[in-house]
Amino acid sequence: MRKQWKQIAEDIRGIHGANDFLPLHEPTFSETEVEYVSDCLRTGWVSSVGKYVDEFERRLAEYTGVRRAIAVVNGTAALHIALKVAGVQANEEVLMPALTFIATANAISYVQAIPHFIDVSEETLGIDPKKLEEHIREIGIIDKGQLINKVTGRVIRAVVPMHTFGHAVDLDPLIDICERYGLVLVEDAAESLGSYYKGKHTGGFGLVGALSFNGNKIMTTGGGGAILTNDEKLADYAKHITTTAKIPHRWEYRHDEIGYNYRMPNINAAIGCAQLEKMNHFIESKRLLTTRYQQLFKKIEGVQLLIEPSFGKSNYWLQTLLIDENTHARDSILDILNGEGVMARPIWTPLDQLTPYADCPKADLSVTNLLNNRVINIPSTPLQGEYHG
CATH class of the missing domain: 3.40.640.10 (Type I PLP-dependent aspartate aminotransferase-like (Major domain))
Structure with missing residues (x-):
């Protein structure tokens, strides 16, 4: 597993053309x-x-x-x-x-x-x-x-x-x-x-x-x-x-x-x-990044890239991986990616599990609790070198 995800980290860095630490999302200015x-x-x-x-x-x-x-x-x-x-x-x-x-x-x-x-x-x-x-x-x-x-x-x-x-x-x-x-x-x-x-x-x-x-x-x-x-x-x-x-x-x-x-x-x-004024470029670049990530992760067993629903068109703000629920590997993957200089993070802790909101009313949260251990965000900055405005 470690060898595989170290290679994935290298591939992600290659997609972004990154030589140093690759953050989750950076602003793009001109x-x-x-x-x-x-x-x-x-x-x-x-x-x-x-x-x-x-x-x-x-x-x-x-x-x-x-x-x-x-x-x-x-x-x-x-x-x-x-x-x-x-x-x-x-x-x-x-x-x-x-x-x-x-x-x-x-x-x-x-x-x-x-x-x-x-x-x-x-x-x-x-x-x-x-x-x-x-x-x-x-x-x-x-x-x-x-x-x-x-x-x-x-x-x-x-x-x-x-x-x-x-x-x-x-x-x-x-x-x-x-x-x-x-x-x-x-x-x-x-x-x-x-x-x-x-x-x-x-x-x-x-x-x-x-x-x-x-x-x-x-x-x-x-x-x-x-x-x-x-x-x-x-x-x-x-x-x-x-x-x-x-x-x-x-x-x-x-x-x-x-x-x-x-x-x-x-x-x-x-x-x-x-x-x-750059929003059209940002969206185009985000969608291009999605295509490249799709090509990367389609060959990785137990990992799914989250894609826009049929009724929507997403800005793909943060690229999102869903890890197979049977692998229990989220934290190991996070450790490897961040150790390789590729920033990755889990989804937020469900709010009913936080002290300020622990006593709030709630419905059945079974899907929320499953996703809590399955979601990883990976670098999502619009691809560099694609914009010259």
């Missing part, structure tokens, strides 16, 4: 980012007001096909505000996958709601709609038009699907469930900029959605995120409360509610504008 950031520095507009913030929001809305995009400081802040403007209240439950980055649950906690963990599909690594409906039928009752968890007595307000590693969740049945049970759909699209479900960009199916532009995402603003919505009133409200809820005035400081200092700085938005 002179355009330097030009736009330099413009911010020359003009002095580096903070939360400036032309690049407005331009980035406009371009982002156009790219994702939604009416409005509100740029904020990071993806967690975006999801926090998305939940707030969607009407999630304190002591209500929010249905979400147990297999996701902790920020999804943290954002729910920020509005003082309670995460309620649902199992995932092996096809997408996101919420399994069939198991979600089975769980709702088991624990839910409708009372005065609201879905109630009959075990806890709390209102179940929303569903938050997360498009894991850029692979779209099967949204149509989730939308149907939300409509039948009176639930709000809030998309955690932090990882899926450039991904589509049946031809429509992710993040625009729910009442609101959230994106992330962290340094390791498919495109970055250094740090940053965005709220997506087709509801103009919600967009205006989101923009208002992410700007400390300050009432516009030429000189007075008046605030009409508790707000948040979440607005994206102009200098970050400048990087975002430049990065958005």
